[in-house]
Amino acid sequence: MGAGKHETYTLTVSIPLLLTLVDAGVRLGSTTVLRNLSLELAQGEVLGIEGPNGAGKSTLLRVCATLLPLDIGSGTVFDADLGSPGAQSVRPEIGLLAHQPALYDELTLRENLSFYARLLGCRQGRVDELLEGVGLSAAADRRADQTSQGMLRRVDLARLLLMEPRLLLLDEPHAGLDSAAEKLIAAVVADVIAREGAAIIVAHDTSRLADVTTRRLRLERGGLT
Amino acid sequence: MTFWKAAAVIMRKDLTVEGRSGEVLWITIPFGLIALFLIPLALPLDNPLLQRIAGPMYWVILLLFGMTIALRQSATGTTPQREALRMLGVDAAARFTGRVLATTLLSLAFALVLAPATVVLFDANLPSGWPLLIPIVMAVTLGLGIVGTVAAELTRGLRTRTALAPLLVAPLAAPLLVAAAQATESLSRGDSILLPALIIAFTVLGLAVIGVLTAGPLEETQ
Numbered sequence A: 001m002g003a004g005k006h007e008t009y010t011l012t013v014s015i016p017l018l019l020t021l022v023d024a025g026v027r028l029g030s031t032t033v034l035r036n037l038s039l040e041l042a043q044g045e046v047l048g049i050e051g052p053n054g055a056g057k058s059t060l061l062r063v064c065a066t067l068l069p070l071d072i073g074s075g076t077v078f079d080a081d082l083g084s085p086g087a088q089s090v091r092p093e094i095g096l097l098a099h100q101p102a103l104y105d106e107l108t109l110r111e112n113l114s115f116y117a118r119l120l121g122c123r124q125g126r127v128d129e130l131l132e133g134v135g136l137s138a139a140a141d142r143r144a145d146q147t148s149q150g151m152l153r154r155v156d157l158a159r160l161l162l163m164e165p166r167l168l169l170l171d172e173p174h175a176g177l178d179s180a181a182e183k184l185i186a187a188v189v190a191d192v193i194a195r196e197g198a199a200i201i202v203a204h205d206t207s208r209l210a211d212v213t214t215r216r217l218r219l220e221r222g223g224l225t
Numbered sequence B: 001m002t003f004w005k006a007a008a009v010i011m012r013k014d015l016t017v018e019g020r021s022g023e024v025l026w027i028t029i030p031f032g033l034i035a036l037f038l039i040p041l042a043l044p045l046d047n048p049l050l051q052r053i054a055g056p057m058y059w060v061i062l063l064l065f066g067m068t069i070a071l072r073q074s075a076t077g078t079t080p081q082r083e084a085l086r087m088l089g090v091d092a093a094a095r096f097t098g099r100v101l102a103t104t105l106l107s108l109a110f111a112l113v114l115a116p117a118t119v120v121l122f123d124a125n126l127p128s129g130w131p132l133l134i135p136i137v138m139a140v141t142l143g144l145g146i147v148g149t150v151a152a153e154l155t156r157g158l159r160t161r162t163a164l165a166p167l168l169v170a171p172l173a174a175p176l177l178v179a180a181a182q183a184t185e186s187l188s189r190g191d192s193i194l195l196p197a198l199i200i201a202f203t204v205l206g207l208a209v210i211g212v213l214t215a216g217p218l219e220e221t222q
Helices: A057-064 A083-095 A107-122 A124-134 A150-163 A177-195 B004-023 B023-041 B046-072 B079-088 B092-121 B129-152 B161-189 B194-220
Strands: A017-028 A029-042 A047-049 A071-079 A094-098 A167-171 A199-201 A215-220
Touching: A017 A057, A017 B004, A029 A057, A029 A167, A029 A199, A029 B079, A047 B023, A047 B194, A057 A177, A057 A199, A057 B129, A083 A094, A083 B079, A094 A150, A094 B079, A107 B004, A107 B079, A107 B129, A124 A150, A150 A199, A167 A177, A167 B046, A177 A199, A199 B194, B004 B023, B004 B092, B023 B046, B023 B092, B046 B092, B046 B129, B092 B194, B129 B161, B161 B194
Parallel strands: A047 A199, A047 A215, A094 A167, A167 A199
Antiparallel strands: A017 A029, A017 A071
């Protein structure tokens, strides 16, 4: 290289896509719930999707979680075709926080987490660590049906952390949570991003998510706007 | 996680939930005993018919109330609970097996309570080879557990579930009922119970194969 000469180098950084949807649509009975939906979610992204009730937000999350098949269009999650039964094999990589907690009323908070930990083959010490992490060590032996909605939400978040997912799907995560617990959501999302993952958070109002999300979209009547 | 380990975790959870909700202990077992108690009331106390119908009545009550145990609400779980389990990647057949085992143990407990009650209420004489009925009771409760769990899956989310599920269970459980009643009758006559025992064994085996094979597809059907 001669003195005074400048050479230009192009550095191409390819960020893996964890999720793609191309003209995707879902019908439930005779109703089209999602239509012409195209979406890409890259590693490290936190996508906020807002929309009114009935816009199809929860359905979209269930499609991304491979719980609901696509009726129209195509898509992939962790390179697995969303239209094929093989997509189910990536489920352990996906953490879905549904609108209602996936906990058993008759079990204590610790027993609920221990149940999922056993199925995942996690050590029981991890359960206590997570309960402490979500600030529920003192209430760990309280039955789920004797616990507030906000506390159940925290335990459900701890359940997701047990799974160590790389794709986080949160459905109205702020429902029933106080401002202190909102920081917990940010911490959970940060944990997933640190593991080279991505997240989608849906809410009817994502203004509360401004600090967490890297991109925001609006879903209305089953289509992105 | 191995198949049986996952099934054991599910079974343990189902039994803990049942132990605390008391659906079987406080509702099904007392109602089953009341049903059993009502039959002798309808007949004169010294009627020899009572002793003759003791065996068949035991099996009928076990079938009807065993069905309620299999179809109990807590065994099905809520949609978020079911979806959370699906997301874990645990074999659907293992989860099905865990549920069946829990239901079988609960039905077995019901069968054990029902047996002495039948002997007392119907003034029944135990046949000499009555210990042979123990494996029959175990197999019948297992069969009921499988049929009930499959029926609960098939009717999940339907508004007509309460009426439809028993309609599905009854015909599938009929061979178990008939063979079990025949086995009891054969024992009282001192005959061999090989044929009814084989009918029960093959029915349970067939149901188990169907249950395990359909667990995954049924779970994915919304």
